[in-house]
Amino acid sequence: MIFPVLSILVFSGIVLLPVLLPVAGTDNALEKAAGLNNGKAAQNFTQLERLALGNVQKESSRLWAFLLSVYWVSFVTYFVLWKSYKHVSNLRAAARSTSDVKPEEFAVLVRDVPVPPPDQTIKDSVDSYFRALHPDTFYRSMVVMDHTKADKIYQEIESHKQKIARAEVVYAESKTASKPEGTKPTHRIGFLGLIGKKVDTIEYCNDKIKELVPKLESEQKITLREKQQQAAIVFFNRRSAAASASQTLHAQMYDRWTVMQAPEPREIVWSNLSKKIYERQIRQVVVYAIVFFTVVFYMVPITAISALTTLEKLREKLPFLKVVVDQKEIKTVLQAYLPQLALIVFLALLPSLLMFLSKLEGIPSQSHTVRAAAGKYFYFVVFNVFLGVTIGSTLFSALTTIINNPRGIINMLANSLPGSATFFLTFVALKFFVGYGLELSRLVPLIIFHLKRKYLCKTEDDVKAAWAPSDLGYNTRVPNDMLIVTIVLCYSVIAPLIIPFGVAYFSLGWLIAKNQVSQELLSLTQV
Amino acid sequence: MIFPVLSILVFSGIVLLPVLLPVAGTDNALEKAAGLNNGKAAQNFTQLERLALGNVQKESSRLWAFLLSVYWVSFVTYFVLWKSYKHVSNLRAAARSTSDVKPEEFAVLVRDVPVPPPDQTIKDSVDSYFRALHPDTFYRSMVVMDHTKADKIYQEIESHKQKIARAEVVYAESKTASKPEGTKPTHRIGFLGLIGKKVDTIEYCNDKIKELVPKLESEQKITLREKQQQAAIVFFNRRSAAASASQTLHAQMYDRWTVMQAPEPREIVWSNLSKKIYERQIRQVVVYAIVFFTVVFYMVPITAISALTTLEKLREKLPFLKVVVDQKEIKTVLQAYLPQLALIVFLALLPSLLMFLSKLEGIPSQSHTVRAAAGKYFYFVVFNVFLGVTIGSTLFSALTTIINNPRGIINMLANSLPGSATFFLTFVALKFFVGYGLELSRLVPLIIFHLKRKYLCKTEDDVKAAWAPSDLGYNTRVPNDMLIVTIVLCYSVIAPLIIPFGVAYFSLGWLIAKNQVSQELLSLTQV
Secondary structure (H helix, E strand, O other), X not given: OHHHHHHHHHHHHHHHHHHHHHHHHOOOHHHHHHHHHOOOOOOOOOHHHHOOHHHOOOOOOOHHHHHHHHHHHHHHHHHHHHXXXXXXXXXXXXXXXXXXXXXXXXXXXXXXXXXXXXXXXXXXXXXXXXXXXXXXXXXEEEEEEOOHHHHHHHHHHHHHHHHHHHHHHHHHHHOOOOOOOOOOOEEEOOHXXXXXXXXXXXXXXXXXXXXXXXXXXXXXXXXXXXOEEEEEXXXXXXXXXXXXXXXXOOOOOOOOOEEEEOOOHHXXXXXXXXXXXXXXXXXXXXXXXXXXXXHHOOHHHHHHHHHHOOHHHHHHHOHXXXXXXXXXXHHHHHHHHHHHHHHHHHHHHHHHHHHHHHHHOOOOEHHHHHHHHHHHHHHHHHHHHHHHHHHOOOHHHHHHHHHHOOOHHHHHHHHHOHHHHHHHHXXXXXXXXXXXXXXXXXXXXXXXXXXXXXXXXXXXXXXXXXXXXXXXXXXXXXXXXXXXXXXXXXXXXXOOOHHHHHHHHHHHHHHHHHHHHHHHHHHHHHO | OHHHHHHXXXXXXXHHHHHHHHHHHOOOHHHHHHXXXXXXOOOOOOHHHHOOHHHOOXXXXXXXXXXXXXXXXXXXXXXXXXXXXXXXXXXXXXHHOOOOOOHHHHEEEEEXXXXXXXXXXXXXXXXXXXXXXXXXXXXXXXXXXXXXXXXXXXXXXXXXXXXXXXXXXXXXXXXXXXXXXXXXOEEEOOHHHOOOOEEEHHHHHHHHHHHHHHHHHHHHHHHHHHOEEEEEEEEEOOHHHHHHHHOOOOOOOOOOOEEEEOOOHHHEOHHHHOOOXXXXXXXXXXXXXXXXXXXXXXXXXXXXXXXXXXHHHHHHHOHHXXXXXXXXXXXXXXXXXXXXXXXXXXXXXXXXXXXXXXXXXXXXXXXXXXXXXXXXXXXXXXXXXXXXXXXXXXXXXXXXXXXXXXXHHHHHHHHHOHHHHHXXXXXXXXXXXXXXXXXXXXXXXXXXXXXXXXXXXXXXXXXXXXXXXXXXXXXXXXXXXXXXXXXXXXXXXXXXXXXXXXXXXXXXXXXXXXXXXXXXXXXXXXX
C-alpha cells in the first residue's frame, strides 16, 4: 500500500511544488488583508501560510493554476491506482499458480448447511450434495465440530505438561553442590495454588495426565459422532474447481448452503463458523449501529466518565488515594488532566473494542476481521480527527448543520479547510518525527518481553513464545496511514508544502515496514 | 406479478376497509373546517373525502388506527412478497430440472475475448482457454461472427423467393376462363419498381436466385474463416457446469473473458455481442444521462415543439394546409389542441424511444432489454404522473425545492398527498373501466390486420404472419401496472376506498392477461 501512495505523492509533488509555491508566494492577499484590518500587525501570519492558497487574491487568474493542479493530482492518483491494481492482481495470480500449493486453495467454506433428515449425519448430506453438484472435482468434506469439551480436556493436559516441564527446571536448579538431591517442587491443589493439600508437582501432574488421556479419547469420539455443526470445509481435487465453486450459488434459496473461499487454517475463527445467515445479518446491523454511535457520539461517554470521576468522588470511593490526592501540586495536575486521561484510555481501548465488535459480526476469518476493524477505525479517525479539526466543532453539531442544510457543506468545507492547513502540516510532520520514533524503538514490547522473561518464563519454549513478534497491527496501522493519505491528498493543492512531509512520512514508513516484516519473517522461521 | 399484488390488496383491504372507513367517516374535521371557513358551504366536499384520513381531526386518538394500518399493510406486503419469492424460485428450479432440456441451459455467453496471438483464431483461443479451466465439462464453443454481408445476400434470396410466390398467386388468379393462359406478372427492375427495364418476375427472380446462391456460399466460407468476433457461446456437457461457469470470474482482469448465462437463441441481440466492456459502460452512462434528462425535463422539448409548430408557422411552411387552417372553427380547435397533440405524440413514442435507448446500452438479450426499458418507463410514470400530480407542479421545480431543503420533502408530501386522494381514486377507476376496455377490444391490431390483409398479403404465409399476435408489450404493461400498485399502496391507508378499485383493476387484469397469453400460445402453436 505504501509504494503506490509514495508514487502518487512524488508525481504530484514534482509538478505542484515548482508551480504552485511561486504562484502563491508572489501574491499578497494575506498582507493586504492584514494591512486592511490592522496596520501594525501586517506580519501576523507565518511564512508557511504565505505559500498556500490562502495567499491568493479573490478572482485572481492565478486560481487557474490551482484548478489545473487538482486535475493533475486526480489523474496521477487514478493512474497509479490502476497500475497498482494490475500489479497486485498479477502478484495474486502468481501466488495462486505456483507449485507451492496450500490446502485452502483447494477448499471452500460452506455455511448454513440445512438440517439433514434424521437418518443422515450432516457430513453425509454435505458429501452427497457436493458430489451431485461437482461429480468430477469433489474430493472430500470436513464438517466443523463443536469440540469445546474435548478442547478443554486437551488444554488441561497441556497445562499439566507445562507444569511438569517448569517443575523439572526448578528441580534441576535446586540440585546445588551443597544439596545434590535437590528439593522436589510442590504446590497446593486448591484455589490458585493457595489452599488445599500440598502435592509433589511432577508426580501429581503425571497422574493427572494418565487420568485425562482416556477421557480425552472418549470425548473425541463423541464429538466426531454427535457434535457436527452446520458448517463444513469441502475439498476439491483442483484449484480451479475450488475457485469456481466458491463463487457459485449452491442452493435455490439464498439462505442455505452459502459458500465462500476457505480461509487459511490458522486464520479461521471457529466460533463464527456455525452462526446462521440471519444471525450474522442481525449481528452486522447491530454492530454497525454501535460503531456509528461510537464514531458520532464518542465524546459523550468520555465527558460522562470525566464528570463521574472527579477527584472528589474518587477520593470518597477509594480512600487509600487520599494520601496522594490531598497533596496540592498533585491535585492540580490530576484535576487538569483527568478528562484527557479518560480520552487517552478510550482511544487506546478503541482498536480492541473495534476488533471485538468485528469478531461479533460473525466473520469466519481472522484477517477479514482485522480488515473490518481497520475500516471502522478509519471512519473514526477521518470523522473525528480530519473533519473534527477542520470544521472546528464536534462532529455531532456538524452533522446537524449538514442535515439542516446539505448544500452548506461545500461552503463550510471551503471556509474551514484552508484555515487548518498549517495545523495538518504540523500534524503530518509530528507523526513523522515522533510517531515513527516510538515505532522504531519498540519500547513497549521490549519492556513487556523483559518483564515476562524475568517473572514468567521458565523453560526455553516460554522465552521463545515471549520473544515471538506480535502481528503488525494492521487494524490501526492501515487506517492511520490512510488518514495521512487523506490529509495530504486533500491539502496537496491548498497547501502544497504538505507534500514533502507526506513523502517523508511514507518513505520512512516503507523502510520501517520492510524492516519489521523481514524481522518478523526471520523470527517466524526461527520459531 | 398480478397474483401477489392481488393478495396484498385483498389482505390489506379485509382489515383496512371495515376498520378505517367507520373511523374516518364518523369524525367531522371536514365539516368543522368548512363550517369555520364559510357557514353556507358546509357541504363543500364529496362523500369520498369524508371516508379518508382528511376527515380525522388533528391529534385525534383515531390516528392510531391509521398508524397501525400502515404496519399491517407493510407486514402483509413483506409476507406476500416473501411467499411469492419462494414460489417463483421453486418454479424456476422446476423449469431448470425438467427433462425438457433447452440448449441455453448448457451454455454461457463469453464476451470481451482478448485478441489472440497471430497464429491462433479466436475460436482456438476460446477452446483452449475453456478446456483448461473446465477440463471435464467443456463440450464445444461457437464463436460469434459478423455475417452482415452473408445475411444481406440471404435476405435478397428470400425476398426473391417471396416475389416468386406472390407472382405465382397473381399468375394463377389471372388464368380466368376467358383467358386460360393468363398473363405473366412483370415488374421493372429500377428504383422501387417504377423505372427501368420491364422483366418477367418469375423468370427474373429465378435467375437472380441461381446467381446469388453460390455467392452466398462463398461469403459464408469467408465469414467462418475471417470474421470471428470477440464473443462466443461456450457449451458444457452438464447443466450444473454451465450454471456454475456463468457465475464464475474467468480472468485475472475484470475487463476480459466476461461470462454470463446464455440467453435463449431467438432472444440474442447479435449486434450487441461484440461490444467491448468499456464501450458498454460508457454507453450505459450516456443512456442513463439521457433518460434522466428525459424524465426530469420532458416538458421542455414539448413546449419547444409546440412553440415552433404554431398554426401560423405551419401555414407558412406547408402552404397546402391553408385551405383547412383558414377555416375559423378548425383553427380554434387546432390552436387549442396543438400542444396536447405534441404531448400525446411524445408519450406514444416514449416506449419505443426507451426500448431503443436500452438496446443501445449493449445488453445482449432481448428480454433484458425489455426489462431495462420497463424500468426506465416506470421511473418516468412515477415521477411525472404520481409525483407530478401529487406535488402539483412540474418535477423540475419540485426537484429544486428538494435540493434546497431536503427535509421539506416530508412536509411537502404530507401536505399534498391527501389532497390528491380523490384524483387518484378516479385515476385507478378510469384505468379499470376505459383502459381494459380498449385492451380487450384490441381495436388497433384488428384494424392493422385488416389493412394488411387487404393491401399487402398475397400468399397464405403472409396472412399468417399478419395474424400472428404481437408480444405482450411488457415494456409498458409492467410499469403501468406498477404505477397502479404504487398509487394504491400509497393511498391504501390515507383513503382506503382506493383498495376495492385496485382489487378490481388487478382481478380483471389477471383474467385478461391469462386470456391473452393462452390465445398467444394457441396462435404460436398454430403458426
